[in-house]
Amino acid sequence: MRQELIFTRFERFWHWAQMLIIFALLLTGFEIHGSYQLVGFNKAVMVHNICAWSLLTLWVLAIFWSATTGQWKHYLPTSNQMGDVIRFYLFGIFNGEHHPYRRKRWAKHNPLQRLTYLLLKLVLMPMIWGSGLFYMFYSVWMGQGAHPALPWVANIHVAGAWLMLTFLVAHVYIITTGPTVGEHMMSLLTGYGEVYDDEDEKKLEN
Amino acid sequence: MVITKKKSVDRRTTPIRLFITKTSRSLLKGTLAGLLATASLAVASTADHSEFKVLQGTFATGPDVTKACLECHTEAAAQVQKSIHWNWKIDPAKDSREPGKDNIINNFCMAVRTNEARCTSCHAGYGWKDDKFDFTKQENVDCLVCHDTSGEYSKFPTMAGHPNYTPKEWPPKSGKIREPVDLAKVARSVGESSRDNCGSCHFYGGGGDSVKHGDMDSTLSKPSFGLDVHMDADGLNMTCQDCHTTVDHITAGSRITMNARDMNGIDVPGHEFGGRATCESCHDSDPHKDGPAPLLNKHVAKVACQTCHIPEFARDKKTKVAWDWSTAGKSKETLKDEEGNITYSPKKGDFTWQKKVPPEYAWFNGKMNYTLIGDKTEKNAEGVVELVKLEGSAADSGSRIWPFKVMRSVTPRDPETGQMIVPHLFGKDDAAFWKSYDWQKAAAAGMKAVDQPFSGKVEFTKTTYLFPITHMVAPADQALDCVACHNRDNSRMAGIGGIYLPGRDHSEWLDRIGMLLVLMSILAGIGHGLLRYTRRTKGGQL
Numbered sequence: 092m093r094q095e096l097i098f099t100r101f102e103r104f105w106h107w108a109q110m111l112i113i114f115a116l117l118l119t120g121f122e123i124h125g126s127y128q129l130v131g132f133n134k135a136v137m138v139h140n141i142c143a144w145s146l147l148t149l150w151v152l153a154i155f156w157s158a159t160t161g162q163w164k165h166y167l168p169t170s171n172q173m174g175d176v177i178r179f180y181l182f183g184i185f186n187g188e189h190h191p192y193r194r195k196r197w198a199k200h201n202p203l204q205r206l207t208y209l210l211l212k213l214v215l216m217p218m219i220w221g222s223g224l225f226y227m228f229y230s231v232w233m234g235q236g237a238h239p240a241l242p243w244v245a246n247i248h249v250a251g252a253w254l255m256l257t258f259l260v261a262h263v264y265i266i267t268t269g270p271t272v273g274e275h276m277m278s279l280l281t282g283y284g285e286v287y288d289d290e291d292e293k294k295l296e297n
Numbered sequence: 298m299v300i301t302k303k304k305s306v307d308r309r310t311t312p313i314r315l316f317i318t319k320t321s322r323s324l325l326k327g328t329l330a331g332l333l334a335t336a337s338l339a340v341a342s343t344a345d346h347s348e349f350k351v352l353q354g355t356f357a358t359g360p361d362v363t364k365a366c367l368e369c370h371t372e373a374a375a376q377v378q379k380s381i382h383w384n385w386k387i388d389p390a391k392d393s394r395e396p397g398k399d400n401i402i403n404n405f406c407m408a409v410r411t412n413e414a415r416c417t418s419c420h421a422g423y424g425w426k427d428d429k430f431d432f433t434k435q436e437n438v439d440c441l442v443c444h445d446t447s448g449e450y451s452k453f454p455t456m457a458g459h460p461n462y463t464p465k466e467w468p469p470k471s472g473k474i475r476e477p478v479d480l481a482k483v484a485r486s487v488g489e490s491s492r493d494n495c496g497s498c499h500f501y502g503g504g505g506d507s508v509k510h511g512d513m514d515s516t517l518s519k520p521s522f523g524l525d526v527h528m529d530a531d532g533l534n535m536t537c538q539d540c541h542t543t544v545d546h547i548t549a550g551s552r553i554t555m556n557a558r559d560m561n562g563i564d565v566p567g568h569e570f571g572g573r574a575t576c577e578s579c580h581d582s583d584p585h586k587d588g589p590a591p592l593l594n595k596h597v598a599k600v601a602c603q604t605c606h607i608p609e610f611a612r613d614k615k616t617k618v619a620w621d622w623s624t625a626g627k628s629k630e631t632l633k634d635e636e637g638n639i640t641y642s643p644k645k646g647d648f649t650w651q652k653k654v655p656p657e658y659a660w661f662n663g664k665m666n667y668t669l670i671g672d673k674t675e676k677n678a679e680g681v682v683e684l685v686k687l688e689g690s691a692a693d694s695g696s697r698i699w700p701f702k703v704m705r706s707v708t709p710r711d712p713e714t715g716q717m718i719v720p721h722l723f724g725k726d727d728a729a730f731w732k733s734y735d736w737q738k739a740a741a742a743g744m745k746a747v748d749q750p751f752s753g754k755v756e757f758t759k760t761t762y763l764f765p766i767t768h769m770v771a772p773a774d775q776a777l778d779c780v781a782c783h784n785r786d787n788s789r790m791a792g793i794g795g796i797y798l799p800g801r802d803h804s805e806w807l808d809r810i811g812m813l814l815v816l817m818s819i820l821a822g823i824g825h826g827l828l829r830y831t832r833r834t835k836g837g838q839l
Contacts, residue, residue: 125785125800132779185832235694242797253811264822
């Protein structure tokens with residue numbers, strides 16, 4: 092086990108920029124939805140649209156980065172140790188057990204994280220930006236009369252927002268479940284975290 | 298021409314307002330000003346009518362003046378006689394069912410027929426006192442009411458379109474004497490029509506100033522920038538016909554033939570030119586230029602310009618919004634409000650007046666179905682007879698959301714035939730309501746005159762009548778804020794169906810499930826965390 096750079100500068104920028112944008116999107120989105128009045132509908136729409144385009148741009152960069160650096164492999168789902176991890180969060184954590192997963196350089200996420208982030212990237216986010224783009228460009232596909240699909244587009248978008256908010260709550264909580272309350276958070280700020288030697292990797296190197 | 302930028306009292310400075318103001322200013326300074334420069338200035342005429350021999354001397358009557366006009370303007374009367382100002386109908390054919398002032402039943406004085414001599418004080422002619430009026434007689438055309446520039450000409454209220462030629466008392470029993478108009482002086486001062494010429498009738502529709510339309514009254518004679526950005530007397534100072542372009546005495550734009558969605562955009566003279574009576578005629582169909590312009594311009598397909606840009610009508614003067622005829626004749630005392638508006642008239646019943654009225658909104662494709670003389674009416678679920686039914690829907694590409702003044706009255710109806718009564722109100726005969734205050738007689742006489750059956754029964758029914766709102770365009774920074782429509786609790790679009798409106802609409806169950814999910818994850822976090830905290834002494838990981 093050693094301290095190693097696990098989150099590169101781009102990855103940290105990506106994560107925190109995404110956090111800020113999503114936070115702003117949720118805040119303005121629910122105002123547009125009519126849940127409350129905060130900055131005013133007109134400003135909320137403007138900010139929401141600017142954030143939406145920023146996030147799409149960021150995702151394009153992140154996809155390019157993941158593809159070219161091979162980092163996408165971190166999100167390949169695996170059932171290996173899945174049971175152990177779930178058991179740890181349900182029971183072991185209360186009994187002072189250590190996290191069963193050992194982070195490796197090419198497998199820095201535990202199986203539960205891998206699945207969650209994969210679903211996030213492949214299902215939830217496309218659901219949000221897909222419906223968002225349809226929402227934004229309704230005048231292109233809706234034709235001259237009001238289209239009965241518009242409420243559905245809006246509802247899918249809102250459903251995505253609720254799911255995202257739910258994810259965020261869980262995500263923020265789980266951050267605190269590291270060896271110490273702040274350790275996971277620090278990793279994403281400094282980029283460094285504990286990494287275990289990977290037997291396979293060693294073999295490859297040898 | 299010089300555009301004076303007037304200081305507005307309520308110029309708020311949020312970015313979107315600044316943007317709109319900036320846009321409108323640059324627009325005004327640019328294309329519009331150029332287009333209108335010639336129209337708005339008093340154009341020097343090549344003819345000085347005071348020099349004309351035919352106009353020297355005196356004139357006994359209005360028709361005598363008209364004859365003199367026709368000496369030179371040989372085609373003028375023939376042109377006027379094709380216009381709605383003359384026929385009070387779109388299609389003047391005798392049996393035509395096309396709507397017009399002549400055959401529409403409204404809920405002000407209900408109908409023109411049998412009351413002509415009073416109503417036709419706003420006819421562009423002389424002598425339409427009954428159904429025998431000769432619509433082909435050229436000297437019956439009133440040139441002066443539209444072309445007087447002296448401001449001295451006015452038609453007497455009860456003389457079928459004539460001015461009084463001898464001193465007469467008005468209002469009756471008031472002791473005030475109206476001196477006859479100096480017809481010769483007026484004839485020598487003719488020129489292009491001003492706002493006051495049009496206003497002499499259109500500001501006073503329904504029997505008095507500001508009664509009828511709500512967006513047209515005498516405050517538009519010299520309006521401020523705040524009341525009407527186009528007609529602003531110290532600014533653009535546009536006249537009515539700058540928009541209601543008039544060719545061969547035919548005027549563009551009418552609530553009888555509305556264009557609810559102008560797809561032509563800017564009307565370039567000589568190229569598909571059909572008049573400039575829509576906003577798009579000058580402002581095009583993507584009128585917002587900076588900032589969130591794309592978002593605002595998307596509204597154009599579904600929302601009429603007037604909906605946002607006329608947030609309230611009757612802003613400087615109260616308009617009549619309700620009229621209860623059932624109380625007419627019940628008391629002898631005339632009542633007035635603190636501004637001098639009559640709230641009860643023995644002849645006409647109870648009135649309600651309102652200032653700064655927010656319009657009501659509806660999908661509208663330009664077609665207003667009026668109740669015409671002879672039509673059977675139905676009461677709606679609330680027991681109200683809707684005298685005007687709008688066509689239009691969210692699904693229709695030609696429809697947009699339009700603002701309306703809704704006039705709410707109580708007017709007489711025949712419960713047996715279902716027809717609204719055409720009452721004989723005005724006249725010296727015994728059947729006239731304003732003579733004997735007997736609805737049975739007035740109804741019988743009126744219905745007989747229009748060849749319609751009458752059962753002998755009169756009931757008073759709640760009625761509504763609609764006017765599209767299009768004048769009194771407010772400064773851009775006072776246009777409706779987004780949130781006025783995009784909100785859940787008191788959206789101006791509360792009654793507008795067929796469309797999903799962000800901010801107004803949401804799925805209750807979806808929000809409940811969403812909130813439940815979030816709440817559950819919060820509770821799970823708290824529970825899990827508490828359990829970790831209480832068992833932390835066991836050592837190892839927290």
